[in-house]
Amino acid sequence: MTGDAPTSAEIRLRLFGRTDVGQIREHNEDNFLIADLTRKSRSLMEADRDQLVGPRGTVMGVCDGMGGAAAGEVASQLAVDIIYEKLAQGQPADHNELARGLVRAVEEAGARIFNEARADRTRRGMGTTATIAALVDARLFVAQVGDSRAYVLRESRLVQVSRDQSLVNQLIEAGQLTEEEAETFEHNNIILQALGTAETVQVDLTYVDLRRGDVLLLCSDGLSGMIRSEEIREVLSTISEPLEACRELTERANRAGGHDNITVIVARFDGSALVDPGGDAPPLAYQKYALPEAPPDHEAMVRVAVSTLPGEATTLPPSDESRDPRRLRVGHTMVGLASAVTPEMLAHASEAPAALRAQSAPPLSSYGPADEPVELPTTGFPPSLVGFMVLGAMVLAAVAGFLLLR
Numbered sequence: 001m002t003g004d005a006p007t008s009a010e011i012r013l014r015l016f017g018r019t020d021v022g023q024i025r026e027h028n029e030d031n032f033l034i035a036d037l038t039r040k041s042r043s044l045m046e047a048d049r050d051q052l053v054g055p056r057g058t059v060m061g062v063c064d065g066m067g068g069a070a071a072g073e074v075a076s077q078l079a080v081d082i083i084y085e086k087l088a089q090g091q092p093a094d095h096n097e098l099a100r101g102l103v104r105a106v107e108e109a110g111a112r113i114f115n116e117a118r119a120d121r122t123r124r125g126m127g128t129t130a131t132i133a134a135l136v137d138a139r140l141f142v143a144q145v146g147d148s149r150a151y152v153l154r155e156s157r158l159v160q161v162s163r164d165q166s167l168v169n170q171l172i173e174a175g176q177l178t179e180e181e182a183e184t185f186e187h188n189n190i191i192l193q194a195l196g197t198a199e200t201v202q203v204d205l206t207y208v209d210l211r212r213g214d215v216l217l218l219c220s221d222g223l224s225g226m227i228r229s230e231e232i233r234e235v236l237s238t239i240s241e242p243l244e245a246c247r248e249l250t251e252r253a254n255r256a257g258g259h260d261n262i263t264v265i266v267a268r269f270d271g272s273a274l275v276d277p278g279g280d281a282p283p284l285a286y287q288k289y290a291l292p293e294a295p296p297d298h299e300a301m302v303r304v305a306v307s308t309l310p311g312e313a314t315t316l317p318p319s320d321e322s323r324d325p326r327r328l329r330v331g332h333t334m335v336g337l338a339s340a341v342t343p344e345m346l347a348h349a350s351e352a353p354a355a356l357r358a359q360s361a362p363p364l365s366s367y368g369p370a371d372e373p374v375e376l377p378t379t380g381f382p383p384s385l386v387g388f389m390v391l392g393a394m395v396l397a398a399v400a401g402f403l404l405l406r
Contacts, residue, residue, distance in 0.1 A: 009271075009272050009273035010052055010053070010271045010272055010273055011052070011053040011135070011137070011138065011210070011269065011270075011271040011273045011274060012050065012051065012052055012053070012269070012270050012271040013050075013051050013053065013058065013267045013268060013269050013270070014049060014050050014051075014241075014242055014267070014268050014270075015034060015049060015051065015060065015242050015265065015266065015267035015268070016034075016044065016049055016242035016243040016245075016246050016265070016266060017032045017034050017044065017060070017246065017263075017264065017265040017266075018243075018246040018247065018250055018263070018264050019031070019032055019261065019262065019263040019264075020222075020250045020253075020254065020258075020261065020262045020263075021261055022222055022253070022254065022258035022259065022260055022261050022262050023254055023257060023258030023259070024257075024258060024259050024260070025260065025261055027073065028073065028261045029064065029065035029066065029067075029072035029073045029075075029076060029261055030062070030063065030064050030065065030076060030220050030222070030261040030262070030263040031062075031063045031065070031073070031076035031077050031079070031080045031128075031263075032060075032061060032062050032063070032080065032218075032263050032265055033059060033060060033061040033062075033063075033080040033083065033084055033132070034059075034060050034265060035058070035059050035060075035084050035087075035088070036048065036051050036054065036058055037054070037056035037057045037058060037059060037087055037088055038053075038054025038055055038056040038057070039054065040088055042084065049242070049243070053135060053136065053137075053271075055091055055136070056088075056091050056092070056136070057087075057092065057098055057134055057135055057136035058134065058135060058136075059083070059084065059087050059102075059132065059133070059134040060132070060133045060134075060216070060218055060265050060267060061079075061080060061083060061130060061131060061132035061133065061218065061265075062129075062130075062131050062148045062218045062219060062220055062263050062264075062265060063075075063076035063079040063080055063128045063129060063130050063131075063148070063195075064076065064128060064129040064146065064147075064148050064220040064221065064222070064261070064263070065077075065079075065126070065127070065128040066126070066127050066128065066194065067117075067123065067125050067126030067127060071117075071122070071123040071125070071126035072126060072127075072128065074116070074123060074126060075113050075116075075117075075123075075126040075127055075128040075195065075196050076128040078109065078112065078113050078116065078128075078196075079109045079113065079128045079130050079195055079196075082105070082108055082109040082112055082113075083105045083106060083108075083109050083130070083132055086101070086104065086105035086108055086109075087101060087102065087105050087134065092136055094136075094137075095135075095136055095137050095139045095141070098134060098135075098136045098141065099141045099205060099207075099289060099291055100291060102132060102134050102141055102143050102205070103143055103203045103205055103291060105132075105143075106130055106132060106143045106145060106195070106201070106203050107200070107201065107203060109130065109195050110145070110195035110196055110198075110200070110201045111199070111200075113126070113127065113128065113195050113196030114196050114197070114198065114199060116196070117196055117197075125197065126196055126197075127194035127195055127196040127197040128146070128194060128195050128196060129145060129146025129147055129148040129191065129194055129195070129220070130143065130144070130145045130146060130148070130195050131143075131144050131145075131146070131148035131149060131150050131162055131218055132144075133150060133216060133218060135210070137273065138209060138210050138273055138274055138275075139207055139208070139209055139210070140207060140208045140209075140210050140216070141205060141206070141207050141289065142161055142162055142205070142206045142207070142208070143203050143204070143205055144162045144163065144165065144203065144204040144205075144206065145165065145193060145194060145195055145201050145202075145203055145204070146165055146166075146191050146193065146194050146195075147164040147165060147166045147169070147191050147221055148162075148218070148219065148220045148221065148263075149162050149164070149217075149218070149219055149221070149224050150162040150206075150216065150217070150218050151216070151217040151219075151229075151232065152208055152214055152215065152216055152217075152284055153214070153215040153217070153233060153236045153237065154211060154213070154214050154215075154277055154284050155213075155277050155278075156233070156237050157233075157284065158229055158230075158232060158233035158236065159284045159285060159286075160229070160286065161206055161208050161284070161285075161286055161287075162204070162206060162286070163204055163206075163286060164191075165191055165192045165193055165204065166188070166190060166191045166192060167187060167188075167190040167191070167192065168182050168185050168187070168188040168190070169182075170192065171185075188225075204288070205288065205289045205291055206286060206287055206288055206289055207287055207289040208284070208287070209281070210269050210274055211269075211274055211275060211276065211277040211281070212269070212270055212271070212274040212275065212276050212277065213268075213269070213270065213276075213277060214268075214269045214274075214277075215236050215266065215267070215268050215269075216265075216266070216267040216268075216269070217232065217236060217264070217265070217266055218264070218265040219249075219262075219263060219264045219265070220260070220261060220262065220263040221260060222253060222258070222259070222260035222261045222262035222263065223249055223250070223253045223262050223263070223264055225259070225260065226252075226253040226256040226257060226258070226259065226260075226262075227249070227252050227253055227256055231252065232249065235248050235249055235252070236266070240268070242266040242267065242268060245264075245266045246264045246265070246266050249262075249264050249266075250262050250264060
């Protein structure tokens with residue numbers, strides 16, 4: 001894959017995307033991305049709705065912003081712009097390199113949104129979900145942060161190929177909620193992580209080996225939270241044109257109440273590089289991808305990018321030896337993104353198996369060097385002197401007690 005000339009085996013897709021404010025919200029905080037990376041085109045004009053996957057690949061994504069005061073819209077727009085910008089650089093040698101680049105692009109988007117939120121107080125707390133699909137050959141990768149979703153329809157069977165990073169999904173997997181109970185669960189708007197709300201994110205990378213005729217759906221929870229998966233399957237099975245399928249799904253979500261912004265991308269795959277469904281192929285399912293090891297300097301590069309604001313000197317976290325031994329620094333921790341976690345919810349979560357909680361809970365982020373610390377005052381005396389003072393007080397108390405008892 002070193003040249004731009006097409007090969008005899010090709011992958012074609014017809015696609016469209018649509019976003020709608022819904023029936024309740026005043027403005028739309030969702031954004032989506034559809035781009036031919038080879039032609040560096042993000043257009044949805046008629047000529048761009050039929051794409052031949054080139055050597056640089058194709059990317060599609062849905063981002064559902066949050067934060068209020070238009071900050072959610074800023075976060076989701078930043079996410080799609082940064083992810084496109086990073087993926088448009090260079091040409092992947094193979095799909096493993098594309099997968100690594102996809103994860104890096106999502107991580108970079110999270111770091112830069114976090115910096116923007118720290119630099120502007122009016123945008124504090126803004127963030128966005130990200131469900132980004134990319135391919136350069138028959139293997140489709142999906143990078144997931146948050147609770148937007150990716151589905152694949154194959155031979156009339158609809159399968160969710162992403163995993164919701166949400167409290168309600170964690171409780172379902174722990175056996176504390178049923179699917180039916182989850183539909184009316186009071187706190188189903190709490191997600192476990194989002195781009196921009198912490199220094200780092202844990203990107204869930206999955207993959208699908210595409211077959212001829214597969215249909216990909218990416219959507220925000222404004223769709224998946226309003227209509228059932230069976231209704232989605234029906235629309236994708238009966239409406240072959242992606243533009244019409246997007247319109248029908250959006251209209252159905254609005255008719256069901258339109259409680260949130262609604263964003264939908266539909267893509268149909270074909271071409272000689274794809275095999276027919278069936279045969280000995282494993283069944284369609286959620287499959288995590290073992291990402292090849294990243295270059296050793298990648299983590300350091302991301303950390304430096306996160307800890308640097310415009311006009312601010314680049315500094316590394318202080319070592320244990322350089323910290324003031326007489327003053328403790330405690331970082332702030334926030335659990336949940338959309339509403340408070342109640343004792344009842346914590347009681348439910350605490351009943352889940354420990355192994356499952358450890359597997360599904362997101363990593364806690366440590367404080368950044370620029371965060372305001374909570375300072376715990378201490379005496380300032382060396383520990384040895386404090387020990388002698390305590391010992392002396394104990395001796396005096398013993399002597400006083402002996403004299404009083406005489």
